[in-house]
Amino acid sequence: MSDEKLLEVTDLKKYFPVSAGVFGRHVADVKAVDGVSFTVRKGETLGLVGESGSGKTTIGRLVLKLLEATSGTIRFEGRDISDISARQTRMLRRRMQIIFQDPYGSLNPRMTIGEIVSEPLAIHGIAKGKARQERTVELLRMVGLQSSHLNRYPNEFSGGQRQRVGIARALAVEPQFIVCDEPVSALDVSIQAQVLNLLEDLRERLGLTYLFISHDLSVVRHISTRVAVLYLGKIFEVADRSALYEHPLHPYTQALLAAIPVPNPEVQSAQKRVLLSGDVPTAMAPPSGCRFHPRCPFAFERCSVEEPAMRDVGGGHMVACHAVENGTIQ
Amino acid sequence: MALLEVRNLRTTFQTEDGVVTAVNGLSFSLDAGQTLGIVGESGSGKSVTSLSIMRLIDRPGRIESGEIFFDGRDLLKLRDEEMRHVRGHRIAMIFQDPMTSLNPVLTIGEQIAEVVRLHLGRNHREARETAIEMLRKVRIPSPEKRVDDYPHQFSGGMRQRAMIAMALSCNPQLLIADEPTTALDVTIQAQVLELMNELQRETGAAIILITHDLGVVAETCKDVLVMYGGNMVEYGSARQIFAEPRMPYTQGLLASLPRLDAPANARLTPIPGQPPNLHRMPPGCAFAPRCTYRLERCDEIVPVTDLGHGHLARCWRCTENLQAAGAAR
Numbered sequence: 001m002s003d004e005k006l007l008e009v010t011d012l013k014k015y016f017p018v019s020a021g022v023f024g025r026h027v028a029d030v031k032a033v034d035g036v037s038f039t040v041r042k043g044e045t046l047g048l049v050g051e052s053g054s055g056k057t058t059i060g061r062l063v064l065k066l067l068e069a070t071s072g073t074i075r076f077e078g079r080d081i082s083d084i085s086a087r088q089t090r091m092l093r094r095r096m097q098i099i100f101q102d103p104y105g106s107l108n109p110r111m112t113i114g115e116i117v118s119e120p121l122a123i124h125g126i127a128k129g130k131a132r133q134e135r136t137v138e139l140l141r142m143v144g145l146q147s148s149h150l151n152r153y154p155n156e157f158s159g160g161q162r163q164r165v166g167i168a169r170a171l172a173v174e175p176q177f178i179v180c181d182e183p184v185s186a187l188d189v190s191i192q193a194q195v196l197n198l199l200e201d202l203r204e205r206l207g208l209t210y211l212f213i214s215h216d217l218s219v220v221r222h223i224s225t226r227v228a229v230l231y232l233g234k235i236f237e238v239a240d241r242s243a244l245y246e247h248p249l250h251p252y253t254q255a256l257l258a259a260i261p262v263p264n265p266e267v268q269s270a271q272k273r274v275l276l277s278g279d280v281p282t283a284m285a286p287p288s289g290c291r292f293h294p295r296c297p298f299a300f301e302r303c304s305v306e307e308p309a310m311r312d313v314g315g316g317h318m319v320a321c322h323a324v325e326n327g328t329i330q
Numbered sequence: 331m332a333l334l335e336v337r338n339l340r341t342t343f344q345t346e347d348g349v350v351t352a353v354n355g356l357s358f359s360l361d362a363g364q365t366l367g368i369v370g371e372s373g374s375g376k377s378v379t380s381l382s383i384m385r386l387i388d389r390p391g392r393i394e395s396g397e398i399f400f401d402g403r404d405l406l407k408l409r410d411e412e413m414r415h416v417r418g419h420r421i422a423m424i425f426q427d428p429m430t431s432l433n434p435v436l437t438i439g440e441q442i443a444e445v446v447r448l449h450l451g452r453n454h455r456e457a458r459e460t461a462i463e464m465l466r467k468v469r470i471p472s473p474e475k476r477v478d479d480y481p482h483q484f485s486g487g488m489r490q491r492a493m494i495a496m497a498l499s500c501n502p503q504l505l506i507a508d509e510p511t512t513a514l515d516v517t518i519q520a521q522v523l524e525l526m527n528e529l530q531r532e533t534g535a536a537i538i539l540i541t542h543d544l545g546v547v548a549e550t551c552k553d554v555l556v557m558y559g560g561n562m563v564e565y566g567s568a569r570q571i572f573a574e575p576r577m578p579y580t581q582g583l584l585a586s587l588p589r590l591d592a593p594a595n596a597r598l599t600p601i602p603g604q605p606p607n608l609h610r611m612p613p614g615c616a617f618a619p620r621c622t623y624r625l626e627r628c629d630e631i632v633p634v635t636d637l638g639h640g641h642l643a644r645c646w647r648c649t650e651n652l653q654a655a656g657a658a659r
C-alpha cells in the first residue's frame with residue numbers, strides 16, 4: 001500500500017429537506033451526512049461502519065456522484081470532483097464503481113447475465129462485437145461464474161451468485177476504486193465468506209482500492225486495513241484496524257464492539273458487557289454538542305454544549321471526544 | 331416430561347413448481363424454563379417450524395404429519411378454539427418485523443390492553459394499568475405517556491420491546507421468538523437480548539430463539555438445534571455445538587465466519603456451492619452436494635447418531651474426526 005491519497009473527502013455534508021403539509025413547506029432537514037472528512041489511500045480498504053441510518057450509503061453515493069452534496073469537497077486522484085459536469089461524471093465512472101447491498105433488487109430482471117455484465121462496456125464504448133463477448137466471459141470467470149450463465153436471467157441465480165454478477169459488472173470498466181455498500185449483508189453466512197474471499201482476491205490481483213461499507217464489525221475487521229466509525233452523520237473515530245479493534249478510544253466504538261455477540265459460549269459467560277441505554281436519536285434533530293452525549297457513559301457538562309473536534313492521538317489514530325482529549329479515556 | 335416435544339413434523343407447501351417440503355421429519359424437545367436456539371440459513375425451515383407449532387400454517391401450506399406435544403397434549407389434535415386458547419395463554423410468539431404484527435391504527439397501549447383483557451379477564455382500567463406496567467418492564471421510557479403512541483411513533487427497538495411486552499403480558503409457558511433482533515442495530519440488539527434473558531429468569535418461560543446469528547445463539551441459548559434443508563442436522567448444548575461440532579455443515583458454518591476472537595487476517599474457509607433447492611433435494615444427506623467428506627453411502631437416507639450427553643448429529647461420518655482428517659488432506 002502506498003501513501004498516495006486516492007480519495008480525499010473534506011467536510012462533506014448532505015441534508016435532505018423534509019417537507020410537510022399540502023404546500024410541501026420545508027420544515028426541517030435530515031442531516032444524513034453532517035461534516036465528514038476522511039481519506040482513502042491507494043491500495044487500501046477503508047471500512048466504514050455505523051448503525052442503520054448513520055449515513056453510510058449516503059456517503060458512498062456522494063463519493064460516486066450519484067447524489068449531489070450540500071457542501072464539502074471530494075478529491076479523487078488529486079482532482080476536485082465536487083462540481084464536475086455530467087460528461088465528466090460519466091468519465092469518472094470508468095475509474096470508480098459501486099457494488100450494492102441488495103443482490104435481488106440491483107439487477108434488471110429482464111436482462112440476461114451477459115447483457116448486465118456487458119452493458120457498461122457498451123455505455124463506455126470499451127469493446128465491440130466479439131471482443132465484448134470475450135471480455136464478458138472473462139469477467140464472469142473472474143468472479144467464479146461460467147460462460148454457460150451468459151444467457152440466463154437473474155431470477156435463476158441464488159443471492160451469492162447475483163452478488164458475483166454485480167461484482168463482474170462493476171469490474172467491467174476496469175475501475176481503480178470500488179465502493180462496496182454492504183455487499184454481503186443480504187447473504188447467508190455460508191455464502192458471505194465466498195464473496196468476501198472473492199473481493200480480497202480481486203483487490204490483490206487487480207490492485208483495487210475499496211471503500212467497504214457495513215454495519216457488521218466482524219466483517220469490516222476481516223476485510224479492512226483502516227476503519228472509520230460513523231454515528232448520526234459524523235465520523236467519531238478513524239484508525240488502523242488493529243488500533244481500532246484492540247484499543248478503541250471513542251466511547252461509542254467501545255460500546256459497539258462490546259455489543260457484538262461472539263460465537264463462543266465460554267467467552268461470553270465470562271465477559272461482562274457495557275450496555276448502552278437509550279435509542280439512536282433521529283438525524284433530523286441530532287443532540288447538541290457531541291451527538292452521542294445522551295447515551296454516553298462518560299458524558300460531562302462540556303459534551304452537551306461543545307462539539308468535539310477530530311484529533312490525532314498518535315499514529316493517525318483520530319478521535320473526536322472530549323474525554324479522550326482531557327485524558328479521562330486513555 | 332418435556333414441555334414441548336415435536337415428533338416427525340412434516341410441513342409442505344404447494345407451489346407452481348411442485349410440492350416443497352419445508353420441514354421434513356423434524357423431531358426435538360424442550361424442557362420448561364430452557365432456551366433453545368434454532369439456527370440455519372434462510373429457507374432451512376426455521377419459521378415454518380415455529381408457525382407449525384403455533385398451527386398458523388395456511389394454504390398453500392399443510393402440516394402433513396407428525397405430533398407436537400405441548401404440556402402433554404398433541405396440539406395437532408386440538409379443536410380450533412382450544413388452539414386459540416393455547417396461542418393466547420400458553421404460547422406466545424414474536425416476529426422479526428414487529429410492524430407486521432402490530433396494528434398501525436391502534437395505540438401500543440390499546441393493543442397490549444386488548445391481550446390482557448382477553449386473557450386475564452381484566453377490566454378496561456386495570457388492563458391499561460397492566461399495559462403501562464408491561465411497558466415499564468421492557469424499559470420504554472415514560473411509559474405512562476408512550477402508552478398512547480401509535481406503532482409508527484416507536485423506533486424499531488421500541489417496537490420490538492413492545493412486542494415482547496405484549497407476548498409476555500399473558501404469562502406464556504413458551505415464547506417463540508423468530509429472528510427478534512435481526513432488524514435491529516447491535517447496540518439495540520444487546521438491550522433486547524438482555525431484556526429477554528431477564529424476563530425469562532423472572533417468569534420461567536421456555537424460549538425458542540430462532541436466528542441465523544451464531545453469536546446471538548452462543549450468548550443466549552443453553553441448547554442449539556442446527557437446521558439444513560428442512561431438518562435437524564445437529565443438536566446439542568451450546569458448548570457441544572460450538573466447541574465440538576460433528577456435522578460438516580455446522581463445522582463449515584463456524585469456519586466461514588469472520589469473528590472478532592480470531593486473527594484479523596485469517597483467511598475465511600467458505601462452504602462451497604449454493605444453499606439447497608427444496609424443489610430438488612438429494613435423496614440422502616441434504617448437505618451432500620456441498621460436503622467435502624461425501625462418500626457413496628451419503629446418497630442414502632442418513633440416520634441420526636446419538637453421540638452421547640444429548641449430542642445428536644445426522645451424518646454418516648459424525649463419529650470420525652473429520653476436521654483432523656480434512657487438515658491432513
Ligand SMILES: Nc1ncnc2c1ncn2[C@@H]1O[C@H](COP(=O)(O)OP(=O)(O)OP(=O)(O)O)[C@@H](O)[C@H]1O
Pocket residue numbers: 016017030031032033050051052053054055056057058059215283
Ligand atoms: N432520499 C432521501 N430523502 C430523505 N432522507 C434520506 C434520503 N436518503 C437517506 N435519507 C436519510 O439519511 C439518513 C442516512 O441514510 P443512509 O441510507 O445513508 O444510512 P445508512 O447508514 O446507509 O443506513 P443502513 O444501514 O440502514 O443502510 C437516514 O436518516 C435516512 O433516512
Ligand SMILES: Nc1ncnc2c1ncn2[C@@H]1O[C@H](COP(=O)(O)OP(=O)(O)O)[C@@H](O)[C@H]1O
Pocket residue numbers: 343344345350351352370371372373374375376377378379390391608
Ligand atoms: N407461504 C409459503 N408458500 C410457499 N412456500 C413457503 C411459504 N412459507 C415458506 N415457504 C418455503 O418453505 C421453506 C422454509 O421457509 P422458512 O421456514 O420461512 O425458512 P427460514 O428458515 O428462513 O425461516 C422455504 O423454501 C420457503 O420458500
Ligand code: SF4
Pocket residue numbers: 250251252290291292293294296297298299300303308320321322323324
Ligand atoms: S465527547 Fe463527551 S459525550 Fe461525546 S463521546 Fe466523548 S465523553 Fe462521550
Ligand code: SF4
Pocket residue numbers: 577578579615616617618619621622623624625628632644645646647648
Ligand atoms: S452424511 Fe455424508 S455428505 Fe452428509 S454431511 Fe455427513 S459426510 Fe457429508
Ligand SMILES: [Mg+2]
Pocket residue numbers: 056057058
Ligand atoms: Mg445503507
Ligand SMILES: [Mg+2]
Pocket residue numbers: 376377508509
Ligand atoms: Mg424465517
